[in-house]
Each structure stands twice: as C-alpha cells, then as structure tokens.
Amino acid sequence: MIFYASMAVAGWLLLVGLYGIVTSRHLMHLCLCLTVLQSATYVMLTGIGNRRGASAPVYAGGVPTSAPVVDPVVQALMLTDIVVEATVVALLLAITLQVQKKTGSTDPDNVSVMKG
C-alpha cells in the first residue's frame, strides 16, 4: 500500500513539475519547478526501497545483520543526488543571472532565440 502511495506522489510531482516548466514565465520559477520534478525521484526511490517492518540499513550499536532493513542502494542514490542537485540548481540560477544581464528578460519565451 505504501508503495503505491509513494508511486502516486512521485508521479504527481513529476507531472506537476513538468506542467510548471512548460508554463513558466520566469527562469527562476523554471529552476524551482525542476527541483519539484526531481524530488519525484526521491519519493520513488525511497518507495521502491521500502520493506514492510524494516528499519534503516544501519547496524550500529550491535544490531544483528539478520535484522530486516530497507534497501541501502536507493538511499545512497538519493542522498548523493540531493547534494549534487543543489549545486546544479546553483549553476542554473547563475545562468539565469547571465541571461537577464544579456537579454534584460527572465521570461523563457523571450530568450528562446539564440544569438551568436
């Protein structure tokens, strides 16, 4: 049940993030929509790794290795992605600043024409 719930949330975040990107009127808003879209992967990964009655994949303090735990692979994927995404968004915002400087506009519709 929790699996389908997390899939539903992930799907919704993906679709709503895409909608935001397509209808965006401001490049900064577009960057934030991208983070919404990307958070779909976090929800999906944790949902996939989840196991009924399992705890975090940490055996500190003498927890036996036979104890039921969730999948650590998807958690590792997710945690690196969160940190890396923050710097990628910083890069996109830096590009936004440059676009504004060069074209005087932050509307994605006005900056679609590339000039040499």
Place this chain on the structure above:
Amino acid sequence: MRRVSRLTVFFAGELGLAALLTAAALHEPGPTSERDRYRVATTAPSVDLRQVTDAVSAVNFDFRGIDTLGEEFILFVSVSGVLVLLREPEAEERGLIIDAADAGRDMKPTSAMRGWMVGTVGPKVLFGLYIVGHGALSPGGGFQGGVILATAPMIIYLADGFKVFRRIVKFRMVEIAEAAGATAFLVLGLLGILAGREYLTNVLPLGEANTASSGGTVVAISWATGIEVCAGFVLVMYAFLQHVLAKREAAE
C-alpha cells in the same frame, strides 16, 4: 508557438505519460522480486566484508564508489560553472566599495540575534566534522557532513555581513580545498590499482566494526567528499554574494 497550442500538445503528452506511469507502477513486481538481491548483497556484507555498520555509506563509498566518483564530479563541474558564469574580475580591488554595499544590506540582525548566530558556528562545525567522520558507523558521511559544515560560513555572513565572511573564507584556500577533495577521491581509488586490485578497491586496513577506525577507504573517501562538498557550497555562496553585492554597488 502560441500558448494555447503549446498547452494542448503538452496535456496530450502529460496524459500519455500519466498512463504509462500508472501502468508501470501496477506492473512493479514489488519487494519479493529479483531486485531484492541488491539489498541482500549490500546490507549484511557491508558489516561482514567491510566492517561498516552504515550500509548506505558502504554502498556510497565502496560498493558503488565509481558512481559516487561520477556524481562528485557533476558537483565539481557545476561549481566550476557557477564560478565561471559569476566571476567578477575586478571585485577584489573594489573591497572598500563592497564594504559600503554591505553596510546597506536589507537585513541587519540585532545584537542578540547576532550573538545566537555566532554562538551556533562552533557546534555547527563540530557536528559537521562528527557527521563526516562517523559515516562508516552511523547515518552520515561526506555528503551530509559537508553541507552541514558549509552552513557555518553562511551563518557568519548572515550575522556579520560579507566583509567578515570574506575575512574568514579565503577564496583561494577554499578553491584549493575543493580541488584537493576531488583529487583525493581519485587518488584513493588508485590505491586499489597500486595494490594490484581493481580501481576503488577497499585496500586500507578495515579495522573492526562499531569502532571509529573501521571501514578502510570508506572513511577516507568520506573525508575527501566532505571537504569537496563543503568547499563547493562555500564557493557557490561566495560567487553569488559577490555578484549580488557588486550589483547593489552598481545600482547605488
């Protein structure tokens, strides 16, 4: 393209995507599937083979180390991109004018707020170092600890402004730290080859699980990542602050 026609095309695609996602979720085989072998292969072996009690760190810095190396270089390249796009070549010489722009910033904390902010810097640094250093034992590691460490200079900026921030954060030093962190990851991977094994093989002494010296290269790579992530975030902050302050100065 007109807005209406664009939305029409978009919603057609969105509906199709929604249908595909639903179908995919319904056909998902669930936890009993073949995929569970990844969980089995990485949980108990992280303790039995690597003496690492945090399986997530074992996956990140050992089992899946080569992928993490790639991820770390996405971070490295993004930070480089931010620095290139926002560079202000003459900003260093305009130090005094930056001070003036700093004085005009919107939010000035009261002395009580400032005291609390500065007071949290020490605990933040200690907590960050703890999280980086204990990645092999308990939840944590280089990525999480690095971000915590990077909040310390940020709180200094919020409390005291860019002038003090710049006095504490030497741009060149942070740049060197970032490059050193990235290089250290690469070099730690080479240790495996030097020992006649594969790249990123855990060849350092593994120690005993549940002790601070356990994990071998997991701990070493965690430190390398922590330094790089922290330095990368501080550089991004530095670049944005400098850009904004230079702009504010130009507006005045």
